[in-house]
Amino acid sequence: MNSSGGAAVVVGVDGSEPALRAVRLAASEAARRHRPLRVVHGFIWPLLHVPLTAPPDNPPGGGLRDQAQQVVARAVAEAEATAPGTRVSGEIIDGEASAVLLGEAPAAAMIVLGDRGLGGFSALLVGSVAVQVASYADCPVLVARGAERTDGPVVVGVDGSEVSTLAVAFAADTAAARGTDLLALHAYRHPVSTGPGDMQPLVYDETQLSGEEERILAESLAGLGERQPQLRVTRRAVHARPGPALAEASRQAQLVVVGGQGRGEFTGLLLGSVSQSVLHHADCPVAVVPGPR
Numbered sequence: 346m347n348s349s350g351g352a353a354v355v356v357g358v359d360g361s362e363p364a365l366r367a368v369r370l371a372a373s374e375a376a377r378r379h380r381p382l383r384v385v386h387g388f389i390w391p392l393l394h395v396p397l398t399a400p401p402d403n404p405p406g407g408g409l410r411d412q413a414q415q416v417v418a419r420a421v422a423e424a425e426a427t428a429p430g431t432r433v434s435g436e437i438i439d440g441e442a443s444a445v446l447l448g449e450a451p452a453a454a455m456i457v458l459g460d461r462g463l464g465g466f467s468a469l470l471v472g473s474v475a476v477q478v479a480s481y482a483d484c485p486v487l488v489a490r491g492a493e494r495t496d497g498p499v500v501v502g503v504d505g506s507e508v509s510t511l512a513v514a515f516a517a518d519t520a521a522a523r524g525t526d527l528l529a530l531h532a533y534r535h536p537v538s539t540g541p542g543d544m545q546p547l548v549y550d551e552t553q554l555s556g557e558e559e560r561i562l563a564e565s566l567a568g569l570g571e572r573q574p575q576l577r578v579t580r581r582a583v584h585a586r587p588g589p590a591l592a593e594a595s596r597q598a599q600l601v602v603v604g605g606q607g608r609g610e611f612t613g614l615l616l617g618s619v620s621q622s623v624l625h626h627a628d629c630p631v632a633v634v635p636g637p638r
Contacts, residue, residue, distance in 0.1 A: 354371050
């Protein structure tokens with residue numbers, strides 16, 4: 346089936362192996378969603394006033410612009426081999442990678458990128474481009490990391506916030522498109538405050554707390570039966586820290602979905618602590634869904 350038009354899935358490439366993993370993931374996602382795929386390379390060298398063509402005595406194709414074209418061509422070929430029939434295009438855009446991808450976000454269905462690129466330090470679990478794009482993009486951002494699985498559920502982190510509701514909807518649609526189950530995971534440590542400035546009690550009843558957290562989880566999933574009537578949904582509320590709980594669940598998942606900022610996060614941080622933790626420690630690809638801007 347040929348992919349239809351409309352908003353494209355956008356994948357950022359830089360010639361690295363993580364970027365090629367992202368291309369394969371993006372191509373599969375575009376095919377499932379019947380959307381075109383757009384391969385983009387941020388070409389920073391013109392901003393640094395570096396000569397872009399090879400010296401006259403060098404062999405043809407040795408210039409920086411030629412090398413960038415080869416990076417894009419290889420990625421387009423990889424995408425076409427991964428998802429035959431999907432409409433794939435490639436473009437080199439002058440600019441720094443994060444800025445280029447964020448410029449694509451308003452018109453994109455999704456942005457896909459690797460967890461680190463050619464300039465990444467091995468000690469950094471997730472590169473700065475992935476974190477910046479996931480923090481500021483106006484569309485879902487899918488980061489290729491961990492194991493590539495075709496079995497296991499889609500896992501979504503639930504905390505009862507508005508962005509969590511958006512993450513649940515995205516995760517449900519993604520699980521349905523992949524033909525797999527949805528695991529909605531709500532991890533909690535203390536009673537939820539009911540308003541700004543509320544004090545959390547020092548002593549609380551564990552049974553009552555558990556019942557309240559189960560209620561939050563159930564309310565967060567209300568309406569999924571109408572949205573995806575064939576989708577099998579498992580609910581799980583656990584007394585644990587959300588980041589480690591989601592990282593543990595990722596070991597058997599094919600995708601983990603989190604909201605960019607959830608309950609209890611500082612409003613100045615566009616990417617919350619839970620989202621950051623999952624991006625750094627998940628054992629499968631991670632999708633970050635933006636909250637309302």
